[in-house]
Amino acid sequence: MEGEIGFLGLGIMGKAISMNLLRHGFKVTVWNRTISRCDELVEHGASMAETPAAVVKKCKYTIAMLSDPPAAFSVVFDKDGVLEQICHGKGYIDMSTVDCDTSMKIGEAITSKGGYFLEAPVSGSKKPAEDGQLVILAAGEKTLYEEALPAFDVMGKKSFFLGKVGNGAKMKLVVNMIMGSMMNAFSEGLILADKSGLNSQTLLDVLDLGAIANPMFKMKGPTMIQKNYSPAFPLKHQQKDMRLALALGDENSVSMPVAAAANEAFKKARSMGLGDLDFSAVHEAVKFPEGSS
Numbered sequence: 001m002e003g004e005i006g007f008l009g010l011g012i013m014g015k016a017i018s019m020n021l022l023r024h025g026f027k028v029t030v031w032n033r034t035i036s037r038c039d040e041l042v043e044h045g046a047s048m049a050e051t052p053a054a055v056v057k058k059c060k061y062t063i064a065m066l067s068d069p070p071a072a073f074s075v076v077f078d079k080d081g082v083l084e085q086i087c088h089g090k091g092y093i094d095m096s097t098v099d100c101d102t103s104m105k106i107g108e109a110i111t112s113k114g115g116y117f118l119e120a121p122v123s124g125s126k127k128p129a130e131d132g133q134l135v136i137l138a139a140g141e142k143t144l145y146e147e148a149l150p151a152f153d154v155m156g157k158k159s160f161f162l163g164k165v166g167n168g169a170k171m172k173l174v175v176n177m178i179m180g181s182m183m184n185a186f187s188e189g190l191i192l193a194d195k196s197g198l199n200s201q202t203l204l205d206v207l208d209l210g211a212i213a214n215p216m217f218k219m220k221g222p223t224m225i226q227k228n229y230s231p232a233f234p235l236k237h238q239q240k241d242m243r244l245a246l247a248l249g250d251e252n253s254v255s256m257p258v259a260a261a262a263n264e265a266f267k268k269a270r271s272m273g274l275g276d277l278d279f280s281a282v283h284e285a286v287k288f289p290e291g292s293s
């Protein structure tokens, strides 16, 4: 990737990824809606721009990592947005988790101005982003994918090129739908063990030695027992992903009762004011369902 890389969106993931790029010697120009969030990146050597359009004007490649479909649309289509400066020879890579339709609309707008578009949502959370251990699920313009590989190699442990725009978004939603359902089953199991007089830590030890051992149970189990829900993956984003995955199921006539029930638990957790905590905080909603105290 020649020249400076633009980066839009410095939330949990955007900050970790852009910091990692800086650490590996990339020149990065950042923008964030809440401008003060740029300060720490600037202290670590980034340049800062006032608007998404200014970032795109300056950089051949611009990456975005934004919360949801409305945010992804806003930075592209609104005043001072990406579309005002995107043109032939410039690439736009959206790493936000959005639905297929959102990604396609953004891709069409970028390419209609002569730009190149790649969607590249990621698997892996805050720590993998800090450590360059993400899994990148790219789709769209193959040439842009190949040009972006030096940066993807810094961000992640593996990149997949999945074909046409929409396939990355779909793959990401399927993975997160499974993850959200697993988190609910795990939570129910922790509660059942506790209420029936078993030791929670012993349950974690047993799980970790068996066929359903996985990094999520290993990492989140101890913090859930301690009720520590410091956000790595905000619950409001997991619920957004369940909602978008259920819509994908709807479009494809796929019945998903397990995912639908998990989505209800995440909605309940949001209504309890837990949306900004880690998605494992759904544990509190599972523990105290509607009507109980």
Ligand SMILES: NC(=O)C1=CN([C@@H]2O[C@H](COP(=O)(O)OP(=O)(O)OC[C@H]3O[C@@H](n4cnc5c(N)ncnc54)[C@H](OP(=O)(O)O)[C@@H]3O)[C@@H](O)[C@H]2O)C=CC1
Pocket: 008, 009, 010, 011, 012, 013, 014, 032, 033, 034, 035, 037, 065, 066, 067, 068, 070, 071, 074, 075, 095, 096, 097, 098, 122, 123, 124, 125, 126, 232, 233, 234, 237, 238
């Ligand atoms: N955290 C995680 O573990 C993972 C998250 N993801 C996905 O990555 C994306 C980012 O997640 P994460 O970093 O955790 O989220 P955060 O909530 O920490 O950050 C969201 C970012 O989006 C910006 N934003 C929100 N609304 C708008 C808007 N209308 N216009 C412009 N900018 C906006 C925020 O700006 P501001 O600072 O001004 O609020 C912030 O920079 C999401 O799609 C999420 O689903 C994917 C893999 C893992």
Ligand SMILES: O=CCCC(=O)O
Pocket: 097, 122, 123, 124, 125, 176, 233
């Ligand atoms: O979208 C968030 C995914 C979090 C993870 O893969 O650990």
